[in-house]
Amino acid sequence: MKRVGEYQGSMEESVERKVVCVQTNSSEMYTYEDFESMAECLLSRQPHRPTIGIICGSGLMNLGNKLEERYTIPYEKIPNFPVSTVEGHHGQFVFGTLNGKTVVMMQGRFHLYEGYPAWKLVAPVRVMKLLGVETLVVTNAAGGMNPNYKVGDIMVMIDHIGMPTLAGANPLVGPNDERFGARFINMSDVYDKKLRKLTMKVAQDLQCSTFVKEGIYVMVGGPSYETPAELRLLRSLGADVVGMSTVPEVIAARHCGMRVLGFSLVTNCCIMDYATHGETNHEEVLETGKWRAGVMQDLIGQVVERINGEE
Numbered sequence: 001m002k003r004v005g006e007y008q009g010s011m012e013e014s015v016e017r018k019v020v021c022v023q024t025n026s027s028e029m030y031t032y033e034d035f036e037s038m039a040e041c042l043l044s045r046q047p048h049r050p051t052i053g054i055i056c057g058s059g060l061m062n063l064g065n066k067l068e069e070r071y072t073i074p075y076e077k078i079p080n081f082p083v084s085t086v087e088g089h090h091g092q093f094v095f096g097t098l099n100g101k102t103v104v105m106m107q108g109r110f111h112l113y114e115g116y117p118a119w120k121l122v123a124p125v126r127v128m129k130l131l132g133v134e135t136l137v138v139t140n141a142a143g144g145m146n147p148n149y150k151v152g153d154i155m156v157m158i159d160h161i162g163m164p165t166l167a168g169a170n171p172l173v174g175p176n177d178e179r180f181g182a183r184f185i186n187m188s189d190v191y192d193k194k195l196r197k198l199t200m201k202v203a204q205d206l207q208c209s210t211f212v213k214e215g216i217y218v219m220v221g222g223p224s225y226e227t228p229a230e231l232r233l234l235r236s237l238g239a240d241v242v243g244m245s246t247v248p249e250v251i252a253a254r255h256c257g258m259r260v261l262g263f264s265l266v267t268n269c270c271i272m273d274y275a276t277h278g279e280t281n282h283e284e285v286l287e288t289g290k291w292r293a294g295v296m297q298d299l300i301g302q303v304v305e306r307i308n309g310e311e
Contacts, residue, residue, distance in 0.1 A: 029119055029175070030080070030119070030120070030123060030126070031177075032177050032179055032180070034079075034080055035126045035127055035130055036130060037079050037080070038078050038079060038080065038123070038127045038130075039127050039130035039131050041077070041078050041079055042073060042078065042093065042095075042127065042131060043131065045073050045077070046071035046073065046095045047071075048069070048071065048096065048102050048104070049102060049131070049132050050095060050102045050103050050104040050128075050131055050132060050133055051101070051102060051103075051132055051133060051134050051135065052098075052101055052102070052103045052104075052133060052134070052136075052137065052304055052307060053103065053104050053105075053106070053125075053128040053131075053133040053135070053136045053137065053258075054103055054104070054105040054106070054136075054137045054138075054139070054300070054304075055105075055106045055109055055124070055137070055138045055139060055246075055249060056105060056106060056107050056108070056109070056139055057109070057138075057139045057140035057141045057243075057245065057246075057265070058086070058140070058141040058267075058282070058286060060139050060265065060293065061090055061107045061108070062290070062293045062297070063105065063139070063293070063296065063297055063300065064094040064105050065297075066098055066297050066301055067094055067095075067096030067097065067098055067103065067105065068096055068097045068098075069096050069097050070094055070095070070096040071094070071095045071096065072092050072093070072094050073092060073093045073094075073095070074091060074092045075091045075092060075093070075108070076091070078093075081123065082110050082116055082120055082121065082123060084108035084109070084110065084114075085114050086108075086111065086114065087282060087286070090107040090108045091107070091108040092107050092108060093105070093106060093107075093124075094107055098301055098304050098305075099301050099304055099305035100305060101304050101305060101307065103304065104128060104131060104133065106124055109121070109124070109245055109249070110123075110124075111222065111223075111244055111245055112164055112169060112221050112222070112248075113221060113222040113223040113244060117169075118164070118165070118169045118170055118171040118173065118248050119171050119172075119173065119174055121171070121248055121249075122171040122248050122249055122251070122252035124249075125249050125252040125253050125256065125258075126180065126252065126256065128258075129180065129256040129257075129258065133258065134258060134259065135192075135195075135258060135259040135260075135261070135307055136249070136250075136253040136258045136259070136260050136261070137260075137262075137263070137300060137303075137304070138157075138246050138249055138250060138253075138260065138262045138263070139262075139263045139264075139265065139296070139300070140217070140243045140245050140246045140262075140263070140264050140265070141243065141264075141265050141267045141288070142155070142217060142241035142242055142243035142264040142265065142266060143226075143231075143241060143242050143243070143266070143267070143268050143269070143270040143280065144240070144241055144266040144268070144269045144270060145231055145234065145235045145239060145240060145241060145242060145270045145272065146213075146215060146235075146240040146241070148213075149213065149215075149240065149241065149266050149269070150211070150266065150269070151266055151267065151268060151269060151288060152211060152265075152266065152288065152291065152292050153211045153212070153213055153265075153266040154208075154211060154212045154213070154263060154265055154266070154292070154295070154296065154299065155212075155213045155214065155215045155217070155240060155241055155263070155264040155265075155266065156191075156196055156199050156200065156212065156213065156214045156215075156261075156262070156263060157191050157214075157215070157216070157217050157246075157261075157262030157263065157264060158191055158196065158214050158215060158216060159190070159191065159216045159217075160190075160191075160216065160218065160219065160246070160247050160250065160262075161216065161217070161218040161219070161234075161237055161238070161239055162218075162219045162247035162248070162251070163218065163219060163220050163221065163234075164219060164220070164221045164247075164248075165219070165247055165248065165251065169221070169248075170248070170251065171248045171251055171252050171255075172185070172251060172252070172255060180255055180256050181254075181255035181256055181257060182255075185251075185254055185255050187251070187254060190250060190260055191250075191260055191261065191262055192259045192260060192261060195259060195260075195261040195303070195307070196214065196261065198303055198306055198307075199212075199261065199299070199303050200212065200214070202299060202303050202306070203299060205302070206295075206298055206299060206302065208295055208299065212299070213240070215240030215241065215264075216238055216239050216240050216241075217239065217240070217241050217242075217243060217246065217247075217262065217264050218234050218237065218239035218241070218242050218243075219242075219243060219244065219246060219247040220234075220242060220243075220244060221244065222244035223244065225280045226242060226270070228271060228272050228273055228274060231270045231271075231272045232272055235272065241264045241266060242270065243264065246262065250262065261303070263296070263299075263300070265288065265292055265296060266288075267284060267288035268280050268284055268288070
């Protein structure tokens with residue numbers, strides 16, 4: 001990739017560079033050259049060349065605190081890049097090392113309910129690919145529908161159901177650029193089996209396997225939470241947890257040829273009948289994320305350390 005200049009600066013700085021930031025109409029789809037410009041901007045502001053990308057979900061932003069040799073770049077410093085609008089999403093890339101592996105972490109993702117089209121909210125995944133990322137770890141906060149799940153459980157994703165993507169809000173809709181991937185992609189085994197096996201082994205080593213599950217995530221559009229009738233429908237489809245993100249990013253990662261590993265943190269138990277009283281709110285999601293953050297950090301950190309060495 002053509003570089004725009006050599007990095008000059010220190011850790012925890014967003015160093016100003018002479019990068020041309022020409023804003024485009026929000027309705028115009030990104031081109032490959034747009035993604036190259038975004039990637040070049042990031043490469044010019046810090047020295048790391050990551051091979052692993054991590055997307056932090058609601059309440060899980062503190063994962064970034066484990067990075068060493070850390071460099072932070074706010075989204076607004078990147079040409080034509082979207083910005084986060086959700087509480088608890090910091091809106092920045094964090095580059096650094098995690099247990100010896102060079103990573104880039106998104107502290108703040110984008111959602112359909114913010115008004116972004118699907119192709120735009122996966123821009124970070126495209127940029128990560130051009131940065132050299134080969135493995136993507138996605139995390140999210142989700143509501144538990146499986147009656148065997150408890151608040152604070154961690155679910156390793158074995159599959160997903162994308163309600164918006166099935167209805168047409170797929171990030172691959174539109175012109176296809178073969179430099180990223182083929183027009184039609186196979187979505188079977190999208191969550192890497194070897195990485196899932198490694199994760200369950202790490203959970204045993206950390207003695208947290210009693211609350212680390214494997215299951216299916218379903219995405220809805222949001223931002224309204226689901227009605228009891230909707231939850232019963234989603235559960236009947238085989239889903240264990242429900243959330244409002246992740247699936248578009250995973251589709252884009254698959255399109256780019258990345259390995260994918262997904263985690264859902266159960267932040268609330270869904271109310272699926274009319275007799276139970278209770279209310280789901282975003283503050284509860286954030287607080288549960290903080291409560292279980294230490295275990296999530298250790299689990300993901302150990303998995304990242306062993307990536308490429310798994311059986």
